[in-house]
Amino acid sequence: MVDLTTRYMGLSLKNPIIIASxxxxxxxxxxxxxxxxxxxxxxxxxxxxxEIIMEYxxxxxxxxxxxxxxxxxxxxxxKIKEENVSKYLQLIKDAKAAVSIPVIxxxxxxxxxxxxxxAKKIEEAGADAIELNAFILPSDPERSSAENEKVYxxxxxxxxxxxxxxxxxxxxxxxSNLAQMIKKLSETELKGIVLFNRFYSPDFDIEELKVISxxxxxxxxxxxxxxxxxxxxxxxxxxxxxxTTGIHKGEDVIKMLLAGxxxxxVASTIYQNGAEYIQTMLKEIxxxxxxxxxxxxxxxxxxxxQAKNENGAHYERVQFMRYFGEKESTL
Amino acid sequence: MEDLSYYKEKRSEDWRVELRKxxxxxxxxxxxxxSMLEQDAVERSQNIxxxxxxxxxxxxxxxxxxxxxxxxxxxxxxxxxGINIPGFIKKIEVKDFLGAAEVLKxxxxxxxxxxRVCPQEKQCENSCFYTVQxxxxxxxxxxxxxxAADYERNSGKMAIPKVATNNGIKVAIIGSGPAGLxxxxxxVKFGYDVTVFEALHEIGGVLKxxxxxxxxxxxxxDVEIENLRKMGVKFRTNFIVGKTASFDDLxxxxxxxxxxxxxxxxxxxxxxxxxxxxxxxxxxxxxxxVNLMKAADNNYDTPVSFGDTIAVIGGGNxxxxxxxxxxxxxxxxxxxxxxxxxxxxxxxxxxxxxxxxEGIEFMNLHNPxxxxxxxxxxxxxxxxxxxxxxxxxASGRRRxxxxxxxxxxxxxxxxxxxxxxxxxxxxxxxxxxxxxxxxGTIVVNQDTMQSSVKDIFAGGDIVRGGATVILxxxxxxxxxxxxxxxxxxxxxxx
Ligand SMILES: Cc1cc2nc3c(=O)[nH]c(=O)nc-3n(C[C@H](O)[C@H](O)[C@H](O)COP(=O)(O)OP(=O)(O)OC[C@H]3O[C@@H](n4cnc5c(N)ncnc54)[C@H](O)[C@@H]3O)c2cc1C
Ligand SMILES: Cc1cc2nc3c(=O)[nH]c(=O)nc-3n(C[C@H](O)[C@H](O)[C@H](O)COP(=O)(O)O)c2cc1C
Numbered sequence: 001m002v003d004l005t006t007r008y009m010g011l012s013l014k015n016p017i018i019i020a021s022x023x024x025x026x027x028x029x030x031x032x033x034x035x036x037x038x039x040x041x042x043x044x045x046x047x048x049x050x051e052i053i054m055e056y057x058x059x060x061x062x063x064x065x066x067x068x069x070x071x072x073x074x075x076x077x078x079k080i081k082e083e084n085v086s087k088y089l090q091l092i093k094d095a096k097a098a099v100s101i102p103v104i105x106x107x108x109x110x111x112x113x114x115x116x117x118x119a120k121k122i123e124e125a126g127a128d129a130i131e132l133n134a135f136i137l138p139s140d141p142e143r144s145s146a147e148n149e150k151v152y153x154x155x156x157x158x159x160x161x162x163x164x165x166x167x168x169x170x171x172x173x174x175x176s177n178l179a180q181m182i183k184k185l186s187e188t189e190l191k192g193i194v195l196f197n198r199f200y201s202p203d204f205d206i207e208e209l210k211v212i213s214x215x216x217x218x219x220x221x222x223x224x225x226x227x228x229x230x231x232x233x234x235x236x237x238x239x240x241x242x243x244t245t246g247i248h249k250g251e252d253v254i255k256m257l258l259a260g261x262x263x264x265x266v267a268s269t270i271y272q273n274g275a276e277y278i279q280t281m282l283k284e285i286x287x288x289x290x291x292x293x294x295x296x297x298x299x300x301x302x303x304x305x306q307a308k309n310e311n312g313a314h315y316e317r318v319q320f321m322r323y324f325g326e327k328e329s330t331l
Numbered sequence: 332m333e334d335l336s337y338y339k340e341k342r343s344e345d346w347r348v349e350l351r352k353x354x355x356x357x358x359x360x361x362x363x364x365x366s367m368l369e370q371d372a373v374e375r376s377q378n379i380x381x382x383x384x385x386x387x388x389x390x391x392x393x394x395x396x397x398x399x400x401x402x403x404x405x406x407x408x409x410x411x412x413g414i415n416i417p418g419f420i421k422k423i424e425v426k427d428f429l430g431a432a433e434v435l436k437x438x439x440x441x442x443x444x445x446x447r448v449c450p451q452e453k454q455c456e457n458s459c460f461y462t463v464q465x466x467x468x469x470x471x472x473x474x475x476x477x478x479a480a481d482y483e484r485n486s487g488k489m490a491i492p493k494v495a496t497n498n499g500i501k502v503a504i505i506g507s508g509p510a511g512l513x514x515x516x517x518x519v520k521f522g523y524d525v526t527v528f529e530a531l532h533e534i535g536g537v538l539k540x541x542x543x544x545x546x547x548x549x550x551x552x553d554v555e556i557e558n559l560r561k562m563g564v565k566f567r568t569n570f571i572v573g574k575t576a577s578f579d580d581l582x583x584x585x586x587x588x589x590x591x592x593x594x595x596x597x598x599x600x601x602x603x604x605x606x607x608x609x610x611x612x613x614x615x616x617x618x619x620x621v622n623l624m625k626a627a628d629n630n631y632d633t634p635v636s637f638g639d640t641i642a643v644i645g646g647g648n649x650x651x652x653x654x655x656x657x658x659x660x661x662x663x664x665x666x667x668x669x670x671x672x673x674x675x676x677x678x679x680x681x682x683x684x685x686x687x688x689e690g691i692e693f694m695n696l697h698n699p700x701x702x703x704x705x706x707x708x709x710x711x712x713x714x715x716x717x718x719x720x721x722x723x724x725a726s727g728r729r730r731x732x733x734x735x736x737x738x739x740x741x742x743x744x745x746x747x748x749x750x751x752x753x754x755x756x757x758x759x760x761x762x763x764x765x766x767x768x769x770x771g772t773i774v775v776n777q778d779t780m781q782s783s784v785k786d787i788f789a790g791g792d793i794v795r796g797g798a799t800v801i802l803x804x805x806x807x808x809x810x811x812x813x814x815x816x817x818x819x820x821x822x823x824x825x
Contacts, residue, residue, distance in 0.1 A: 053730075060725030070677035070726060071647030072797025075750035078601045085602075117604045151735070 002289040003296040008263040009166040009191035011102045013040035020265035021046050021106040028094045035099040037275040046106040046133045047088045052081045092125040102128040109134045120162040129166040145176050160189040168192030186237035195226045198245045217268035222246030234260020235307035250284025260302035364468040365394045372688040376658050379544045391478045395424035398470045401460050409458030412805040414438045432483035440513040443551045445801050446477025450679045491561050495522030503586040505572045508536020509800045510592030510791025513807030515564045521815050526565040528572050540619045573761040588786045588814045595792035597753040605702030608710040614653045614749035638744020640664040645749035646676035653747045654691050670698035670718050670731040712740045754793050772796050779813030
């Protein structure tokens with residue numbers, strides 16, 4: 001038997017497959033099922049500021065004009081927030097009571113103030129770690145990249161003042177200087193960085209001339225982004241890296257480990273193939289390790305990272321140049 | 332109001348027809364709206380006497396002439412309980428002030444109260460022909476209502492309504508706010524044996540412990556309570572239903588129906604860091620301490636010094652009452668902190684105006700994000716974030732959006748958090764079968780105010796979450812009718 005255990009942000013995982021923050025991890029029944037099928041850990045569904053605003057609007061819409069007492073509803077968003085927060089804390093407590101794998105809470109932050117207070121309560125509720133789903137779409141042409149970047153550091157600093165449990169940040173690749181950003185963030189008190197979050201994206205329906213949602217689930221080919229950047233950064237950062245987006249099969253997990261990830265986070269493939277598919281993926285990894293005579297993950301982790309590879313230039317090649325140019329046209 | 336025929340009938344009475352002819356509509360519309368007599372702003376900010384002094388008879392007579400006695404009285408549709416507004420105003424015009432009070436009391440149990448605290452500018456006066464069609468200041472309906480009610484009270488001829496002979500059927504009213512008082516008045520008139528149970532030692536609910544003396548003198552509420560006593564209503568204070576006695580206990584004592592008017596007295600907070608420091612109060616606690624426990628009175632056992640700088644968070648009536656109270660207790664700086672602009676504040680326009688005149692500071696587009704305490708745990712500073720207004724939200728008001736990096740510290744001695752209240756959960760949680768909403772309000776049939784528990788009816792803030800005095804009162808009356816039908820049906824069956 002091969003040993004699949006790994007350590008990620010100071011937590012011991014029985015294997016590197018973490019179920020990513022999503023609807024899959026939004027209730028205890030589902031979390032129990034994920035554990036039963038072999039999940040190494042779960043990241044709970046994020047608690048969102050946006051949802052609170054949406055719920056508030058929904059409520060205001062339902063009131064008719066005569067009833068509308070603004071005084072009563074003026075600050076109702078705080079009440080909704082308190083309710084969502086207490087539900088979330090209950091989810092943490094229930095999940096911790098129901099499973100023995102690590103339970104990582106997830107907060108969606110858009111500013112440094114909003115959720116710091118809440119982080120402390122998450123810690124008290126028993127979460128093993130916190131993942132910050134921090135993202136500001138750099139869409140405001142008036143804001144400098146320095147201003148945008150500062151927010152991420154502010155978030156980490158304020159949260160770390162509140163809690164002792166390990167904190168990770170799940171980030172996007174929307175940075176003008178991605179390598180430096182990852183490196184600098186890894187030098188804060190973060191214990192982990194998750195590369196990369198996948199976001200809701202708009203798409204167009206060209207018949208109805210409407211904005212619609214693009215594909216919710218990733219495809220396997222989306223894994224090229226985390227694969228490249230984990231390989232490049234694995235030996236340059238001062239904290240653990242986890243991979244997410246486009247990891248659909250056992251072989252994809254192996255690739256991310258070879259690149260240097262300590263763990264992977266999956267969502268789409270479990271949505272599409274069910275919780276049982278975790279077992280299939282784990283079996284694939286074991287068989288591969290046996291075939292290659294690896295007894296544990298550390299024996300091959302980061303073997304294909306840029307730093308360990310003579311052909312380091314591969315990782316940074318972006319133009320197709322001759323290699324693809326030689327692919328003859330089939331027209 | 333779906334059916335205006337009742338009002339039309341009244342309008343075609345001879346005296347009304349004649350009265351309309353005494354002055355041309357055109358002339359009426361050229362008259363200026365009168366202004367309320369008020370205490371001087373500086374003086375009143377140092378006393379607790381009522382700010383508004385009322386209208387003189389002459390003023391009331393002049394203002395009553397402005398009312399056109401419209402064929403289509405839109406003002407009535409603006410009133411949540413459908414008071415016959417032109418009906419009472421025209422009585423004033425013919426100097427029948429007691430008659431005016433009588434018209435008011437047909438629909439409104441507490442006209443002296445509503446004349447003082449209703450948000451008329453959003454209700455009747457907002458639907459007045461002057462506002463809607465002429466774009467001129469509306470008839471001062473609220474002032475006139477107050478005038479008629481005060482006249483009656485001061486005349487010494489306040490009529491005690493007739494009550495039917497006691498039928499011996501016991502009904503319990505829980506809570507002595509406007510909802511409970513209105514329900515008890517009607518039920519006792521129908522002949523029931525009515526007892527009002529009140530948790531506090533004072534009768535009157537928010538009218539007593541919430542709305543301060545300078546806006547609604549206690550004496551006015553006390554007169555109404557005295558009248559109810561004379562009509563036979565019994566009051567039990569310091570009695571918490573659900574604790575002192577359960578519904579089953581009361582049923583065992585023979586109570587056959589219940590009206591729950593327990594209000595929304597559970598303060599809400601913002602749950603921001605440091606909010607449980609000493610010196611941070613809910614407006615509920617603050618106003619109750621001042622109004623009922625005389626906390627600010629140094630002759631009392633529990634004087635509370637609240638300090639020089641008092642910040643009040645919020646923009647509603649409760650916030651205005653708290654901040655103006657703070658000023659009156661001697662605060663050098665009494666400051667409103669509100670995250671939207673002044674236009675979006677839910678408080679009555681008059682309250683905001685009065686507060687401004689009294690030297691209240693308004694820090695609009697500011698929101699607290701943290702409180703900082705000294706070594707003893709007493710609040711000393713608050714971290715404020717500046718806000719800007721974004722897109723309108725579902726209420727049509729522009730949404731406050733925090734400005735990143737705009738935070739700064741402000742020194743404070745005390746903070747009053749006035750961001751709303753929730754229904755008190757005691758009664759809902761003491762009754763398993765009682766249907767409630769996710770907001771903790773009791774679900775009732777809109778016509779009868781009957782809850783999912785057959786012998787329990789409810790109204791006011793416990794049903795609406797938060798509302799107004801007039802809606803609470805209207806609910807109480809509707810429920811009284813519902814209880815009457817329910818009990819008569821029950822009696823018939825037995
Ligand atoms: C500071 C303030 C200012 C306001 N200003 C205005 C204004 O200007 N205009 C306006 O129209 N509205 C105003 N309102 C709102 C208005 O006062 C309320 O909507 C109204 O009082 C609700 O009436 P109610 O009878 O439902 O409840 P309340 O007035 O709250 O009365 C409920 C009573 O029930 C008692 N009670 C609760 N539980 C129990 C129990 N278990 N057993 C026995 N008794 C119990 C409580 O002690 C209380 O006395 C204001 C409110 C506040 C707090
Ligand atoms: C339906 C759905 C809901 C998600 N919700 C969250 C969320 O609440 N918070 C978060 O950080 N990521 C969320 N994600 C992103 C996933 O956690 C994951 O990082 C992303 O889907 C990439 O992994 P995948 O390719 O395995 O799907 C969600 C993804 C999906 C498909």
